[in-house]
Amino acid sequence: MALKEVGPMQEIRNHMQIPRDEYIAGGHSACQGCGHFVIIRHLLKAAGPNTIVVNPTGCVEVVTTVFPYSSWKVPWIHVAFENGGAVASGVEAAVKVLQRKGVLPKDEQINVVVFAGDGGTVDIGFQSLSGMLERGHKVVYVLLDNEAYMNTGIQRSGSTPFGAWTTTTPVGKRWKGEWRVRKDMIQIAVAHHIPYAATINPAYPVDMYNKMVKALKAEGPAFLHAYSPCPTGWRFDPAKTIEVARLAVLTGYWVLYEYDHGQYKVNVPVLKRKPIREFIKIQGRFRHMTEEQIKKLQEIVDEYVETINKLVGKTVIGPVAE
């Protein structure tokens, strides 16, 4: 017997309970198979209609709000690329003071949510995000990470993984794709003493949904780092968005974990990891990689997994098993 759907702001036991109401309309012009919109749909379901969305410049903004159209059924604002954290700070502060002064209803929680890409978060918007987190604004900041600047046509960002081809880390005589290791945004966010931070992944909808609810209920800033496959920029068949997302978890490339008031927890243990080769072989952006590069990427993943195992104090993500 299926469980009943829940209202907004409530955790679920299985995906049958995810509410039916939609706050983002179809008809937007996101690419086929865009991971972002799976994540956005569910976050808005979790948040409900009493939500204000701040959306720095990026794919999501451009594909949802070309005048005279908008896909957003909740109040939505876009200001610029690098200031999502600051705009959200202003919205949150205004809600607070206007509720105090009785201009907005005092007894209704109004959620403030940022949807920002990796460019708008890890690079150009980094300072503004840091300010928002450090000041303790009650905002849910969702980093929709597709690991490059996709809106302007696949340029590398501080979140582009080792080995990945982008138009600014091309494969040439001297360069063979990105050669550096991406930033660890969860650790950066946690360093701001915020109550809640978590990684999410659309291939794991129940885990994703419950983390969204926890983030919305947090008493201060919450940071959700969402893994969001991009068929266009990563060069894979749009039908495989969820499969790629799932492989990221099964290879340990993307660990689903959370930081909840000082406690780290891995939510989706992977006792036997698939080799990273499984993850990269279905993406065109890694096609050029040499055996040596693949080995290096495997080492980077191993190290990342080890860091998280240390954080939780036990081996929750196991070794690679062919």
Place this chain on the structure above:
Amino acid sequence: MMEERLPGWKELPEGAVVRDAGNTETIDVSGWRVFKPVIIDEKCTRCRLCWIYCPDGAIIEVIDEKAKMGKRYEVDYMHCKGCGICYAECPVNAIEWVPEER
């Protein structure tokens, strides 16, 4: 034929706001598709994963007392772009991937 006249500056809302937000619903993106998903209702177990994973909100959960388990799933072909996620993720192969014919 006369070209459609767009509203002038006097008729437009201040600051380029969209007041009837959600109105991309009126946009037909069916032309994006090369293939389309077709749900085979008899095979469908109502697991809901196609509805969960659709980036375009183009799988509709229809409450229908007469249907199996009181509901069924339909494709909103106006908003389906034919990405194929539903087809790829359906655990029981209840979605067929059919070439679009116009």
Place this chain on the structure above:
Amino acid sequence: MRAVPRLALTTNYAVAHAAKDSDVDVVAAYPITPSTPAAEKLAEFVANGEMDAEYIHVESEHSAASALVGASATGARSFTVTASQGLVYMAEVLYIASGLRLPIVLGVASRALSAPLSIWGDMHDIAVLRDAGIVTYFVSSAQEAYDTVIQAFKVAEDPRVHLPAIVDYDGFVLSHVTEPVETLEKEEVLKYIPKKITWNTLNPKHPISMGTVGDPDWYYEFKYQQQVAMENALKVAEEADKEFGKAFGRSYGIVEPFMMDDAEVAVIAYGAHAGTAKVAVERARKEGKKVGLIRLRLWRPFPVPHMRKLLDNVSVVGVLDRAMSLGAPRQGPVALDVMAMYASDPQNAPKMASYTIGIGQRDVRVEDILTVIDQLLEFAKGKEVPEKTVPIGLRE
């Protein structure tokens, strides 16, 4: 009779008092000389509970402007102070605030722009914002700064306008000078500027989308709407000033003529140095020189009819600018405006001379302005007006 508290305040403090008495809801401020004391005073008001506002300790001016866009878009009366590099850092967002039609008010303690680094006053910073679609006032005293912040909210929030507004006051020469200011009670200020959200806001009860993409089919129309709003602001600012005068006994006009009735030559000045120019004009008059002063109080929108009315009957005008538009036909930004005013009516144009003065806070003395006045009188007698902008107080 109204009991009038007469305080001794710097212009920085006067501006902070005005924000408090306007019941500002959100302040987001980042310290920068010479506006810092205003940001500190606002913090003190909030800390003491004298002001019921959220004070956002932003990590940059860019974020200050951004946070205020968010706050104003949510319906809060929003205010900040800044200067110089800070204002220029905000510039990107302030263009957006104008495009989103948000009535944010800013106090700007104008200061030079690097390099070389100068913490001192001039108006290069505000000149960068000239074309942003922001209602921009120049004030000449702490009292006027106080009054003008309140008027600025009136204009910015007027449905015919809905644009940000800047009250620009000279760094140090006004910002750090203590002088008498009569303040008002919050209750009477709020009668003049009632708290009413007249602009588009983010309210879950009526969800709208703000900050959309304007493709080539649409952008032009929205830009033109801003221009129309700017044009409206001229009349609205004049009304706001008159109504302020009626309510509180002080008004300034949007241009202020001084000894212009029978003037043959005129000086145009703005900000603090308009005061020094007043003293110079008075002194020149005592020597029988027929000179008058026009103080520009509203720079954007530019008060063309008001200026024309005063200038059509003089034979020469000299514009004193505190910023240099490098490489332009004339360096003075206001001089360029004055000249453009006569482009379609050259036969009624006075001879027009452009001067730069007070750059990087080179002190402006009465004698400097007397020199200008003497030159203007010579131009009136037939001497040719120089093609180039004349620097005053510059070493060769």
Place this chain on the structure above:
Amino acid sequence: MGPPQMSLVEIRWHGRGGQGAVTASEIVAKAAIAQGKYAQAFPSFGVERRGAPVEAFTRIDEKPIYIRSKIYEPDIIVVLDPSLLGPKLAEGLKEGGMAIVNTEKTPDEVRKLLGREDVKVAVVNATKIALETLKRPIVNTAILGAFAKATGLVDLDALLEAVKEKVPPRTVEANLEAVRRAYEEVVMG
């Protein structure tokens, strides 16, 4: 001595960073404003560093003050630190102007140090008064008492009120005492 004949009075303050010359210039303006006069007070704009010689300025008038330039020819100079005394301090001081000085010296000795026989001089040992009242050598309030007495530009009562508002709450009584004592002890010549 009554107030100077001309309506606009310009005052230049000399001290060292941290001594409170800027505050003193503001307190005088505040007192004048409270009495219904017009006044301006401003520091020498820039970066003030503890110990470095600093200047501050005050203008007082019966009418609104429009001029915004620095003060080049003061009617009055006020010297908070005796070690600054020298001919440079009197630069621009108007013929027949006044110097108010924190010093143990006599008015004649001060005139000699300033190199100006034409100026009126008021002396007070503000350092001693400050040490006895405030227990610290902060002389800016003490010198104000001398200023009020010597110039007559501000009333003692208005001055005391302005001091009250400007100094830290715990030091109000001591500061007021310093002002009163200097008012009594100032020597003019």
